[in-house]
Amino acid sequence: xxxxxxxxxxxxxxxxxxxxxxxxxxxxxxxxxxxxxxxxxxxxxxxxxxxxxxxxxxxxxxxxxxxxxxxxxxxxxxxxxxxxxxxxxxxxxxxxxxxxxxxxxxxxxxxxxxxxxxxxxxxxxxxxxxxxxxxxxxxxxxxxxxxxxxxxxxxxxxxxxxxxxxxxxxxxxxxxxxxxxxxxxxxxxxxxxxxxxxxxxxxxxxxxxxxxxxxxxxxxxxxxxxxxxxxxxxxxxxxxxxxxxxxxxxxxxxxxxxxxxxxxxxxxxxxxxxxxxxxxxxxxxxxxxxxxxxxxxxxxxxxxxxxxxxxxxxxxxxxxxxxxxxxxxxxxxxxxxxxxxxxxxxxxxxxxxxxxxxxxxxxxxxxxxxxxxxxxxxxxxxxxxxxxxxxxxxxxxxxxxxxxxxxxxxxxxxxxxxxxxxxxxxxxxxxxxxxxxxxxxxxxxxxxxxxxxxxxxxxxxxxxxxxxxxxxxxxxxxxxxxxxxxxxxxxxxxxxxxxxxxxxxxxxxxxxxxxxxxxxxxxxxxxxxxxxxxxxxxxxxxxxxxxxxxxxxxxxxxxxxxxxxxxxxxxxxxxxxxxxxxxxxxxxxxxxxxxxxxxxxxxxxxxxxxxxxxxxxxxxxxxxxxxxxxxxxxxxxxxxxxxxxxxxxxxxxxxxxxxxxxxxxxxxxxxxxxxxxxxxxxxxxxxxxxxxxxxxxxxxxxxxxxxxxxxxxxxxxxxxxxxxxxxxxxxxxxxxxxxxxxxxxxxxxxxxxxxxxxxxxxxxxxxxxxxxxxxxxxxxx
Amino acid sequence: xxxxxxxxxxxxxxxxxxxxxxxxxxxxxxxxxxxxxxxxxxxxxxxxxxxxxxxxxxxxxxxxxxxxxxxxxxxxxxxxxxxxxxxxxxxxxxxxxxxxxxxxxxxxxxxxxxxxxxxxxxxxxxxxxxxxxxxxxxxxxxxxxxxxxxxxxxxxxxxxx
Numbered sequence: 001x002x003x004x005x006x007x008x009x010x011x012x013x014x015x016x017x018x019x020x021x022x023x024x025x026x027x028x029x030x031x032x033x034x035x036x037x038x039x040x041x042x043x044x045x046x047x048x049x050x051x052x053x054x055x056x057x058x059x060x061x062x063x064x065x066x067x068x069x070x071x072x073x074x075x076x077x078x079x080x081x082x083x084x085x086x087x088x089x090x091x092x093x094x095x096x097x098x099x100x101x102x103x104x105x106x107x108x109x110x111x112x113x114x115x116x117x118x119x120x121x122x123x124x125x126x127x128x129x130x131x132x133x134x135x136x137x138x139x140x141x142x143x144x145x146x147x148x149x150x151x152x153x154x155x156x157x158x159x160x161x162x163x164x165x166x167x168x169x170x171x172x173x174x175x176x177x178x179x180x181x182x183x184x185x186x187x188x189x190x191x192x193x194x195x196x197x198x199x200x201x202x203x204x205x206x207x208x209x210x211x212x213x214x215x216x217x218x219x220x221x222x223x224x225x226x227x228x229x230x231x232x233x234x235x236x237x238x239x240x241x242x243x244x245x246x247x248x249x250x251x252x253x254x255x256x257x258x259x260x261x262x263x264x265x266x267x268x269x270x271x272x273x274x275x276x277x278x279x280x281x282x283x284x285x286x287x288x289x290x291x292x293x294x295x296x297x298x299x300x301x302x303x304x305x306x307x308x309x310x311x312x313x314x315x316x317x318x319x320x321x322x323x324x325x326x327x328x329x330x331x332x333x334x335x336x337x338x339x340x341x342x343x344x345x346x347x348x349x350x351x352x353x354x355x356x357x358x359x360x361x362x363x364x365x366x367x368x369x370x371x372x373x374x375x376x377x378x379x380x381x382x383x384x385x386x387x388x389x390x391x392x393x394x395x396x397x398x399x400x401x402x403x404x405x406x407x408x409x410x411x412x413x414x415x416x417x418x419x420x421x422x423x424x425x426x427x428x429x430x431x432x433x434x435x436x437x438x439x440x441x442x443x444x445x446x447x448x449x450x451x452x453x454x455x456x457x458x459x460x461x462x463x464x465x466x467x468x469x470x471x472x473x474x475x476x477x478x479x480x481x482x483x484x485x486x487x488x489x490x491x492x493x494x495x496x497x498x499x500x501x502x503x504x505x506x507x508x509x510x511x512x513x514x515x516x517x518x519x520x521x522x523x524x525x526x527x528x529x530x531x532x533x534x535x536x537x538x539x540x541x542x543x544x545x546x547x548x549x550x551x552x553x554x555x556x557x558x559x560x561x562x563x564x565x566x567x568x569x570x571x572x573x574x575x576x577x578x579x580x581x582x583x584x585x586x587x588x589x590x591x592x593x594x595x596x597x598x599x600x601x602x603x604x605x606x607x608x609x610x611x612x613x614x615x616x617x618x619x620x621x622x623x624x625x626x627x628x629x630x631x632x633x634x635x636x637x638x639x640x641x642x643x644x645x646x647x648x649x650x651x652x653x654x655x656x657x658x659x660x661x662x663x664x665x666x667x668x669x670x671x672x673x674x675x676x677x678x679x680x681x682x683x684x685x686x687x688x689x690x691x692x693x694x695x696x697x698x699x700x701x702x703x704x705x706x707x708x709x710x711x712x713x714x715x716x717x718x719x720x721x722x723x724x725x726x727x728x729x730x731x732x733x734x735x736x737x738x739x740x741x742x743x744x745x746x747x748x749x750x751x752x753x754x755x756x757x758x759x760x761x762x763x764x765x766x767x768x769x770x771x772x773x774x775x776x777x778x779x780x781x
Numbered sequence: 782x783x784x785x786x787x788x789x790x791x792x793x794x795x796x797x798x799x800x801x802x803x804x805x806x807x808x809x810x811x812x813x814x815x816x817x818x819x820x821x822x823x824x825x826x827x828x829x830x831x832x833x834x835x836x837x838x839x840x841x842x843x844x845x846x847x848x849x850x851x852x853x854x855x856x857x858x859x860x861x862x863x864x865x866x867x868x869x870x871x872x873x874x875x876x877x878x879x880x881x882x883x884x885x886x887x888x889x890x891x892x893x894x895x896x897x898x899x900x901x902x903x904x905x906x907x908x909x910x911x912x913x914x915x916x917x918x919x920x921x922x923x924x925x926x927x928x929x930x931x932x933x934x935x936x937x938x939x940x941x942x
Contacts, residue, residue, distance in 0.1 A: 017881075022857075122940070200880070203819075679918045
């Protein structure tokens with residue numbers, strides 16, 4: 001692997017700018033003549049916009065413009081789109097209402113924009129926004145799933161009767177029902193998957209500028225996928241043709257899914273920059289982020305699992321209501337369907353699965369992909385069900401899982417996915433060993449003598465990553481292909497620029513991608529630069545989400561490197577008069593095997609560019625590109641075990657230990673992989689015990705700041721014990737699987753399984769805050 | 782607009798500002814020191830932590846006028862030329878950052894923690910003292926390791942001086 005190659009825990013190349021304050025995030029950028037945008041947002045969850053009076057605001061010196069949704073319509077700027085078509089089980093397409101960037105007539109959630117003030121300073125824009133007088137007529141509100149589907153409920157969109165977007169299903173209902181009917185035991189569960197707010201630490205931001213002579217726009221924005229943003233802004237929102245719009249996503253301070261989507265604010269900033277003919281900057285404050293960043297999760301589910309007399313699972317039936325909020329966000333429709341129900345087989349051999357998902361509109365912030373996106377919901381449901389079943393069937397929870405593990409691959413589940421590789425016994429065994437599972441009973445007894453309730457909980461997750469084969473997602477309704485592109489530019493001196501369509505917003509691509517190059521060509525990572533996040537530099541790319549950068553993005557780089565290597569070998573064989581097949585790469589030199597003849601890589605590059613002596617017919621230069629379209633999803637999997645101690649007097653949960661044993665295939669940089677797992681675990685644990693998004697009945701977001709929404713802090717979390725088991729992914733060149741979402745997918749079930757084990761009741765909802773835990777203990781007593 | 786004068790990273794800084802100008806706005810918008818970040822506006826997240834006269838303060842909660850005459854140190858001012866502060870080096874060596882947005886505030890808070898508790902500070906104290914700094918990427922695991930590592934380095938450096 002070399003000291004900088006694949007498998008080395010190299011310190012990150014990008015860190016120096018971040019630890020010295022030299023990072024360049026969107027809000028750090030100032031353009032000449034820049035104005036500032038402040039949105040006027042609805043204080044009501046459902047209301048008619050009767051009038052907007054901006055006359056007082058326009059009188060303030062330094063206010064440049066006040067623009068409204070009506071002017072957007074007049075300028076034929078499009079509504080926001082949902083890019084994944086899902087059909088109901090009766091075959092009808094999903095039923096969507098229009099999602100305007102600024103509401104011209106009707107607002108449907110608190111925080112929806114109705115107008116924007118453009119002014120010379122941020123403070124002035126804020127002052128002026130308060131002077132914009134909007135007259136609303138309040139309408140009745142549905143603030144949660146149950147209210148939305150009640151008979152006679154207020155209707156959000158005339159296009160979606162009953163507030164139902166779709167009633168979708170996957171699997172064979174008749175076969176599942178038949179298996180349930182003949183089961184020796186059936187275990188049922190009802191649960192909520194709580195709504196979460198992603199809360200990347202960098203709030204969303206956009207700076208738009210317009211060059212009237214060239215009729216060209218530039219947008220700096222906090223995006224995980226700037227090319228997709230450009231595509232959508234061009235093709236659907238009618239901002240400008242793609243060749244007249246450059247989108248740059250510079251340093252981006254975390255995404256977790258929330259920066260995939262193309263939001264109203266960047267679209268309005270672009271449009272406004274042309275209207276006022278000056279650059280326009282908008283940066284969210286944290287409460288705007290709470291109100292307008294797409295939220296995650298928010299399911300209500302009922303599930304039944306059927307077992308035969310030997311405790312083998314024979315069927316699983318699930319019914320889920322998913323809350324979409326007031327509008328369909330960009331990829332929202334796919335999250336509770338193709339990213340959720342397709343993972344309901346988990347690590348288990350389940351012959352019959354049927355899942356019905358009803359997507360619902362409510363007067364709340366739109367919901368879309370958040371770290372894990374559908375897969376945490378599937379994993380939580382399945383692993384709560386397995387733990388509950390083990391307790392009801394009075395078998396050891398590890399034993400029940402082992403009995404049902406899939407052990408041969410490839411394995412076709414009844415819910416689309418074909419698992420390619422895995423060893424679920426190995427990861428469970430590694431986790432049990434790491435936490436001394438065998439010694440738990442003694443630890444529980446000891447804690448009991450000290451008046452503490454101790455519990456242990458397992459979670460064996462699987463996820464589908466590397467999103468995804470374009471043909472497969474196209475057949476399921478996706479509006480885009482999900483390949484990735486790469487270009488390898490070798491400079492005449494032998495240094496290299498890699499252009500990638502993946503986008504790094506914390507993942508460390510500038511290091512790991514360079515490691516792949518170093519591993520292949522033997523040159524130091526300091527001579528490899530990774531270029532990403534700019535549509536003028538990188539031709540096209542699909543961006544980073546769904547743990548896809550290694551499995552798809554690096555695979556594209558490997559394909560391009562193969563082409564560079566092949567051309568370089570031709571040049572070397574010509575110069576050294578040897579057969580191409582005899583050329584090997586060692587320590588940055590191209591050598592003729594078995595001889596002392598060699599050319600340094602830098603000399604090969606120089607030869608390619610001087611072109612004085614190239615093989616006949618060869619073009620000068622050393623630059624190759626590739627597109628990589630995966631053949632399958634990848635399937636990271638693992639086992640998490642959590643041990644907690646609950647104080648029966650206060651309901652407070654303390655972590656005794658948390659162990660994770662993951663199988664991500666080959667690791668490029670184990671240090672970075674572990675960092676990804678730590679962060680995912682924190683978000684999964686946060687969901688389990690801290691993070692609750694609360695709307696009141698009138699649709700007000702009660703938890704709209706860090707003072708009200710409980711983010712995990714250092715003192716809330718334990719140190720983690722991580723380990724890895726390895727089965728290589730057979731579907732991509734390096735055998736990598738992806739590690740970005742695992743922690744968030746597997747952790748919450750382990751925590752709740754541990755807490756329910758400690759307190760002796762299954763009835764606890766997330767977040768299992770001290771008051772809920774205390775109430776559950778006392779309801780049980 | 783009133784004039785304000787203070788020292789920032791050892792150099793005099795001044796400007797004519799509105800009374801309501803926050804220290805963080807002055808640093809970012811007037812001085813172009815954009816290493817100090819704004820993550821929440823409510824003094825919760827700590828991305829804006831700087832040192833005022835050697836103590837960690839959230840610069841989103843201080844008017845620049847309140848810092849008049851003070852010595853302010855930001856993330857840009859803690860390295861000695863190319864030599865990183867031990868806390869900066871420890872964050873890099875222990876992978877104590879991912880997206881980097883909370884990092885400047887984390888480092889400034891962490892230096893203050895070690896200054897107050899000394900080089901033998903323990904994990905529980907570090908976790909408790911970091912409650913005013915939120916990170917969404919790392920799960921704090923490697924941040925805590927970084928601070929403990931730097932504490933040891935700072936102890937050695939102090940002993941050497």
